[in-house]
Amino acid sequence: MSDEVRTYDLIVVGAGAAGLATAHRAADLGARVLVLEKADTPGGSAALSAGILWTAPDLDVLRRIQPDGDPELGSLVVKGYEQAVDDVRASGASVSDEWRDHLEWGRACKIDIARLFEVWAREIADSGDLLTNVSRVELRTEGDAVMGVRFRHRGECVEAYARGGVVLATGGFQGDPELRQSFIGFGADDIAVRSNPHSVGDGFRLGRSAGGAASRHLSAFYGxxxxxxxxxxxxxxxxxxxxxxxxxxxxxxxxxxxxxxxxxxxxxxxxxxxxxxxxxxxxxxxxxxxxxxxxxxxxxxxxxxxxxxxxxxxxxxxxxxxxxxxxxxxxxxxxxxxxxxxxxxxxxxxxxxxxxxxxxxxxxxxxxxxxxxxxxxxxxPCITIPFGGLRVDGDSRVLDRSGQAVPGLFAAGADAGGAQDLRYVGGIVFGFVFGRRAAESALSSIATRA
Structure with a gap:
């Protein structure tokens, strides 16, 4: 039995780039948000990065570099890049001048990612709760719909429900040797992990437990x-x-x-x-x-x-x-x-x-x-994030094996897979673009039901 029950407009599992972007956008839209982070500080793997926000400059380059990536997801990132940059600027975090030859073909800028996450985390906490050192997260469902979560925090078991649903943004499965070996193969359980140590597939397992399907490109990764x-x-x-x-x-x-x-x-x-x-x-x-x-x-x-x-x-x-x-x-x-x-x-x-x-x-x-x-x-070799994860649509809704959305369940960042294959067209930008889309999609479902 839970010691406490809470209610929110949106629940986000994970406080890396995608999780913070999701929760920030939801808070900006007036929602009360709960963010759950297993580490003792937010930021995830993005906080360890150089803070380069980048992707392909146009769809022609995207198709040349990433011919087998999901065409819808990839195009949304290219189209959403400038909005992502604007979101960073709006926070007051610094953004460098853009350069157009990143990896000889990408558009990019450097952002003050530490400052950005500090601002977003404060705004999220002001609109709801951002909890760290959270463990044992489980999804709560009614029928086929995801309604909330159960978790442990400071020794207490807590249940929380959200009118808009739950967004999974735990940063991928790179930290779990079993999942690396299962999907990448070739003895990948032994390769080094070039990311935060807490991204061990929690979002992937939670999504699958609610009926979510796996994406394509599970054997591909960035590092x-x-x-x-x-x-x-x-x-x-x-x-x-x-x-x-x-x-x-x-x-x-x-x-x-x-x-x-x-x-x-x-x-x-x-x-x-x-x-x-x-x-x-x-x-x-x-x-x-x-x-x-x-x-x-x-x-x-x-x-x-x-x-x-x-x-x-x-x-x-x-x-x-x-x-x-x-x-x-x-x-x-x-x-x-x-x-x-x-x-x-x-x-x-x-x-x-x-x-x-x-x-x-x-x-x-x-x-x-x-x-x-x-x-x-x-x-x-080292792995930073996998390219495979949960199957999602352009609104970050988690899809089941038949291609239907799992009600109330969304995924963003490295928990959402399929957009990239062998070559790399950005990391942080995926979290920012689809975090924003996940928040807007989840909150619009509240208005639709109302």
Missing amino acids: HTLPSPLTVDARVFLRLTLYCSAYGIIVNRQGRRFTDESLGDEVSNQLLVRQPGHRAVLIWDDEVQRKRALAVPYPSGMALDRHAEATELGARTAAADSIEGLIGTVAGWGVDGAGLRRTLEAYRRASEGADVPLDAPLPLRPSPLATPPFRAVEIQ
Whole structure:
């Protein structure tokens, strides 16, 4: 039996980017909102990020980058980007000038995400309740409809009901080894997690318990490679992310390339999970070092020598004045030296126009190892958020297997899946756009019933 029963207009489970955006919009519309967060502070994985708000600049680019993503969800993000930026500005948080070449094709700006979340959290608390250190959340239903939640807070069992329903925004399932292995496979239960530790699939499980269906693209995810064998924690999430891998050569332990590196580090990161031992080696020459590795990866990004810092922290790194010298060191890490030698020679010849077989497509901008010294670092894959989750429509309503909305249930952010596949077209922006849409959809249902 519950110790207490409360009533709200809307309940949001999770206080990351999507949860805060949902609750903020609902409060702005005059609703009384309850937000439940299992951590001791709001913010989720977004609070650990660089605060880059970005996506494709138009639908043509979106379709080129993400041809197999959900066309409705992706287009709503592109169309909702400017509103998301306006919402940040309205809070008083700073927004940088926009740049149009993020990852060479996206539109982006940097926001003061700490300030934004501080303002939104205060406004949410003023309109209702934002509770942290919440546990054992369960959905309360009547028939097929989700009516509220039951949870524990400060030792008490609480029941809360909402006229507009419940929004799931717990940040994805990346922190749960069982779900990673079930959906991503390839021993993904062992890969490092590059996000907050609390996103362990709570929203996904709650949604499924109420009849929600899983989305497409459950095996795809966003993350970045990091030097190995380093412990992955918040101190290295941004500092040692190897954005420059898009301009280098990546080989597995057989010495073979397995990706078109120019598709981006986040694509190489996903394919790395499928390689022997979940490890690979990134190799680049001094021209890439000077022009790419030492440069800021985006405006306001950090300019530092990631190879030198990885070396200092104990990662497997190498530097040599000759290709043979580099191969000798890398072979000592368990990489097939003969295979690596064949791969580098084929890559060089293909970049010069020769018709030679390759294990992976030659990048549009090949980077043959031409200028010594040559550098290498062993890399490991990491997951930040999954691309799969609950199946939703454009109003963030959770759908069942027949495509019908589960009454009273919504999902936003990484709990809502299907919009992205292999390539990445934004993270925080999905939470902001669909959080706003979830709030508006849920509250409009109150007016409809009235």
